[in-house]
Amino acid sequence: MKKWMIWSLLTTLVACDNQQRTSENELAQHMPDKVQPTNRSDNSHNSQLTGIKLIEEVKASPGKIVIPYKKYILDNGLTLILHEDDSDPLVHVDVTYHVGSAREEPGKSGFAHFFEHMMFQGSENVADEQHFKLVTEAGGTMNGTTNADRTNYFQTVPANQLEKMLWLEADRMGFLVKAVTQEKFEIQRETVKNERGQRIDNRPYGRLYETVSEALYPAGHPYSWPVIGYLEDLNRVDVNDLKAFFLRWYGPNNATLTIGGKIDVDETLAQVVKYFGSIPRGPEVTMPEKDAIVLKQDRYVSIEDNVHLPLIYMSYPTVYVRHEDEAALDLLASILGEGKTSLLYKNLIKNQLVVNASVNHPCAELACTFNLYALPHPASGKSLADVEKIIRQTLVEFEERGVTDDDLIRAKAQAESRYMFGLQSVSGKVSQLAANQTFTGNPNYIEKDIERYTSITREDVMRVYAQYIKGKSAVILSIVPNGKANMIAAKDNYKMPERILTPPKQVSADELQLRQAKDSLDRSKIPAAAKSLSVSIPEIWRDSLPNGIKILGTQSTETPTTALLFKVPAGHLFAAKEKAGIADLLAKMLNESTAQRDGESMSNELRKLGSDITITNGDHYLSISVNTLTKNLAATLALLEEKILQPAFNEADFSRVKNNAVQDIKNSKKEPGYLANRAFRQLLHEDNIAALPNNGTEETITAISLNDVKAFYEKHFKPADSQLIAVSDLPQPKIMQMFTQFKNWKGESPQLTLNLPEPKVKTGTIYLVHKDNSAQSAIRIGKRAIKYDTTGEFYRSYLMNYPLGGAFNSRINLNLREDKGYTYGAGSVFSGTKLAGQFTASAEVRADVTDKSITEFMKEIQQYYQAGATEAEMAFMRKAVNQRDALKYETPSAKLKFLARILEYGLQPDFVKQRSEIVDTITLEEINKLAQKHLNFDEMVIVVVGDAKQLKTQLKPLGLPIVDYQI
Template sequence: MRQKLLAVTAISLLASAAANAQAKLVEKVTRQGSELVIPYEKYVLPNGLTVIVHEDHSDPVVHVDVTYHVGSAREEIGKSGFAHFFEHMMFQGSDNVADEQHFKIVTESGGTLNGTTNTDRTNYFETVPSNQLEKMLWLEADRMGFLLDAVTQKKFEIQRETVKNERGQRVDNSPYGLLSEVMAKNMYPYGHPYSWLTIGYIEDLNRVNVNDLKNFFLRWYGPNNATLTIGGDVTSKQALALVDKYFGSIPRGPKVENMKPMVPVLPTHRFASYTDNYARLPMLVKTYPSAPSYHQDQAALACLAQILGQGNNSVLYQQLVKKQLALNAGAFASPQELSGSFIFQIIPFPGKPLSEMYYLLNNALDSFEKRGVTDDDIAKFKGGYESQMINGLQSVSGKVSQLAAFNTFTGNPNMIGKLMKMYQAVTKEDVMRVYNKYIKLKHCVTVSVLPKGADEKMLVAKDNFTIDTTGYTPPHYGYDGLKYVKAKDKFDRTKMPGNGPNPVVKVPAFWKKDLNGGIKVIGTENTELPTVTLSIKIPGGHLLESNDMSKAGLASFFTDLMNDDTKNYTAEAMSRELQKLGSSVSVFSGNEDITFQVQTQKKNLDATLALLEERMFNPKFTPEAFERFKKQNLESFRMAKTQPTSIAENVFAKINYGNNHILGISGDGNEETVKNITLADIQAYYDNNMTSQGTDVVVVGDITEAEILPKLAFLSKLPNKAVTIPAIAAVPAVDKTKIYLVDVPKAAQSEFRVGYVTGMKYDATGEYYKSGLMNYNLGGAFNSRLNLNLREDKGWTYGASSYFSGGKQTGEFQFGAGIRANATDSALIEVMKEINGYTEKGITDEELAFMKNAIGQRDALRYETGFQKAGFIGNILEYNLPADYVDQQSKIVANMSKAEIDALAKKWLNSGKMNVLVVGDKAKILPGLQKLGYEIIELDSDGKPVEKKAF
């Protein structure tokens, strides 16, 4: 069904909806004109629950979102992290849903799910085949109205550990992870709702008890503080009947008043600093208070941020990065419900003090004032925003999320057209007005982030602000006397609803065409949005470098420069033209190809393809750009050596493949190999490897075969010559399991990698595909054995998973997780126990049924967006798959037996012959690992042995 971009008609009614005697229809919005709109009907139940229904019958999919207007801003000093903590607890079962069953039920229904928390709201959402709608509403209602008796002390303790691990992974164990926390404390007054992070402080998480958490739920999680949004292949009549059944009897909660904006006023410049254990380079962050979300200045501030610090036309890029005065520099406008921030971030090259960056930033702002705002600035901003808004409507989840957010924060789901008008109305005068209002001569907070061991002379200035904790009075949120009252029903909630009739899933129809020179084209028409996505894959990439591994990373470096200047456009001019069109043209490398990726609105397709042709056939490899990218790449390698996750990925590849194998080196190369690359090598790559033979073109969007083929005629200019991808070297089998250890002192977590090179190539219907099915219950699903053990039962990790990966020449098996440091040895014992248990005792009948249901029903979600359709047909072309391979996969899943799963597990999962890598604090974890009986070999962050003697 084609979605025309038409105007809004809003009908406010006080009468009851015909479909439901209790839900009042407040508003109905339909398409009647030419403006952008998401059609919906809005209802309110007697208990205060707001219900929004959006009908879209283009795919047999529904998305359910429950957004509660509560985030960390409803917390108080000493009790931070409650909102996020409760997000975790909402997945731990309720009266009628057993522990660890929420994820299982949704996954087994062929769906996906998650929850997120920020300062101002918490949301829970599921995307499922449309026949599973009733089950999803039953689940969401059960945890809204029947949760607290299922919140046990044991669950509470486990999820507290999980949240602490999440904080360790995202904040404490991450470069610059503490920056937002330091900024918030210094930006906002003591007790301000934004003066702490959503994830909270460890000491607060340690202090909280289960009754505190229950009171938080009773105060904020009532239906009158929630918006339930349902979108997709559903009717309002159907949805409202189910909503009334499952939600209508849930009692209203305490009254919730919206909070008023609380934008801080800074009387002076504030300077703060901290030392970061994981950052290799210092960072300067300068933040100004600005307007909250949906403020009249929001659009102009977003435009100002783009002009000052986003993209290669920005002031900061031109003044600092292009001149190689800074490694990275950007500006961002971040509006939130109560206040906004306008942020500058600068990372200098090694040795440069942050005071120099502060000076350069001020100079750049002076140059902006002289330069002013241009017509091109405004045209770029408007073109990009229009495309961003339209592309956000590709999926039902995207539309539902917008409706839910608009209603939660403004009370009006129909904001998309108003926002579009606001952004399209921005003028040059508006941008300068907000610059003068929020930035020029205004006080701000400047944070200096220093690497471990850095001299204090690197600071912009010494800390000059002391947080005033006097006079703080905790807000009276009304926690006293709260009572848990359950709904009384006339039906049995203990019975989980069954499935509706199975939806008809239509695999995208596609066409294929062979062009001259060996070019193959595949396409599918998708008329839901007026957009076109185009992908051109040319043979090449990382594996070509196996002929000379001393220059590994050449293909990636080549694509850096292919994204820069051309003979007729500077990089800045190219970006400017693309942004005005709201289009993108990017070039990137893979293992066996170089890809040109295009995204555009149909109306701008011809102009965008002309720019693609320029980029593809008229590159200009300048010495200045070459040196700039080389310097940036070398610094990025050095920075990666301070990040445990990056260390784990790079070192594990070297362990698996060895020092003399191309796949033992990152596709970006490393510090040693990139130093060897010359400008002549870049030119030679272009001259020798651009080819039509073996080139694949994928087209998805609002365009027919007859329309697109003439527009691809420029590809005939590709040289018709053979480019052969070398066969990769064989990898020796792992003789026995060993532990490889990389020391990262003071690491809060240990990064785990366990696995080996299987040699198993990708296939869609053979042993590779079946091995993926075999792994699903071991480590592929949220309810897999590994994740339930390490996360849900032990609370040692934020997440653990395993998977098989495969390409055209080889493949791997890998387990990965970030594990709490003091549980490192115990976690390894459990990982091996789960692998051994799976191979020795096999899959259970219940697990087999779960896998078949989950995999067998998820096809409804696989072809919704343009990118999903492109991935599907692109796979057909790249691997020469039969048109009915999805049907073949469905039959494989349906017929998969326990014996076949068990045989595959025994064949591919031998815990005695796997590589184990642990990246963490050696002082903390080595004694425990030594007790496990494995040989232990210490490596440095490059994967080189630290000493010959093993532990």
């Protein structure tokens, strides 16, 4: 699990905010085509089909940015969009309903999100949990998401599985209500509560967005309640209320079915009509009103939370998605607070007054907000009131500074690259078509979206600043540590409106307006998969540079882009124990100033190219990821060379990076997942570097000097044994010619000689880590296990674990989530490196069922250890694992991961074939022997993070030793 940095937490929360964005953030896509729409009322593909009409066809031709598609309307109102993409043998199916939390009634919040869960619980012809099972064993992936304005369900599967996906989606659209039982309702209600606990109530700053929404929008406004809903609302309704909501909003006339990938149009049309054509229309749906939100004065509100640092968040109401002023407001947000080119970076972050500050402008169908936030650095002595003052001064500075040429260049470059990168997956293209249709009625909106950004002028940005920000009122939220109410920016002057809690009128079963499809189709019969399509492993080329860099690459011509991954053997495990975190500090410093320019100038140059260079630290390697439009590759590589070979190692940069790293660690300790992972890592290793987190500890980071970082760089950051993986539309000779600029990088670093002995730790013991007032408990159960390999015992153990905890339909998840409602998700995994491996079972569960959850974990692991898998589970595992290949190589990112594994472990590409043969031939006897070897519960440790005062009494009856464990 990734560590939760302070700004990572806020980025996640802003992502919740951005769930409501329905323009460029819906995975914008584009192709070099010319729009050639044809409005049609006939069906030119299959004249035998009735009940469906071709409305529009958009073709591709050079010079324009478009996703080619054909748009149809069924007689029942369902919109169908088809996009042909033969580049990979897969399809992506998306059903988007124009219903989100904004369609709910006051006092009945959370229904749309609740239905995101219920739609996976089986329908009249699909058994409980069968949807997950069928998609997984088809080799696919699936999910659903809900925001304020829409709910979507999607699957990516091998192309021969398309008909089965259409059958599944049609069954839950037209045959769900009768299958929704009180029991399913109760279980999923608990699951939603767990999700809220994990994502909001038990997360630092988790209540930020819903608090701002409550203060910003008037009572009863569709955005005044959170998408996930309030617990009291969920507790007050019953299954018939939920069914009534479905019947109101989930008709085919309020849905868009979008299919993209390797499809036969005639066959697909026939299958869509077959499965969806007889589903009756639902009630008519009108577009919601877009009432402007205007505040007469600043509204100061505050909350206390289990956080380390206070936060100030200022939110101005602006426009709505795709309003003519949206793009200019986005650019204004970028100038003020996006990255090292921003004014807030200059005025607050660079001088260490705050740990982080940023600005964003998320947009939704009915409203947008312009948000500025910052977290003061404890050492700066600045209060939230001080920071608010500096933010307001920064707005004045912008007004005087205006918009520069570079601001506009960056905006246009970022728009071009963002849209071009979106072309790299069929799922991205399908998502954009679906979103554009849902919110504009026009799937072909990409060019307009791009033009909105590329046509912005200085005058546009200054005008929107004056119209929506200058002198305007905002909601100003202070989040302060528990018991520190004196830290708020200003005294609260706004009282939150009373929530509407009138007991809702209960809906009886007789009042439900049921709709039933009538046809002669036997919908109980699961469609068989079509003939499998062969999956081609990317053609690989190998090369090297004289300085020892090994290079592995493949050509991918779908988009004019290049993705690179540099892996330098200078990661966490190369450090001394007392210097834990030094590799992480080095990665951060390589993202700072160079000998030629400061960090702001470097960021400016990269963003003007629309390029991204990210440097991160892992156990074995420092990883350098590069994404760029190929036309800008040479310029991007020049900047990369400067970043990694000419670091300035400025004292001021180091002071800021180091101080922020310490604050990051302190704030991470408010995250139960971080605490659990850190404790678990310590217990599985002896007192060495592997026992400590990659980002170090407060003590080790504090002790590291700039000279230490320089020395680590000089000793370990060398080209010999480094790896470079390339996925580009360029052929090998051309891209190798560009790589020669790294030929002057010389040197060889010491080999890693670390030994990781088995820990001397008491097993069969609960190690209890205290976290104040924790609404949930984080559980980790496991032991040291086998080292990583690609075709040996590690891989076979992965197959063994699959039925136990490796899939949604695994025993552990079905038990704890679907049967008991204890958690939002649970599972188990074997993970490993060349040096060590481990088995981990994990979940975050409701605090009041921590003991019961551990009991169920124990039961499932022990039963699997003793009796092993079943023949049915073996069959499921074989299908699921062996049919995934089509999804492994689709995008440049997926190709990079595939090639990186080959290069790191010295593999031949046919290791994929070897693995497939293992899946086909591994026996139940071998699976069960591996379970008996690796899953002895008596050899495992148990980590529990939660409120120790409450948990000790609860856990005592388990009969296991309990140790208070300190991080």
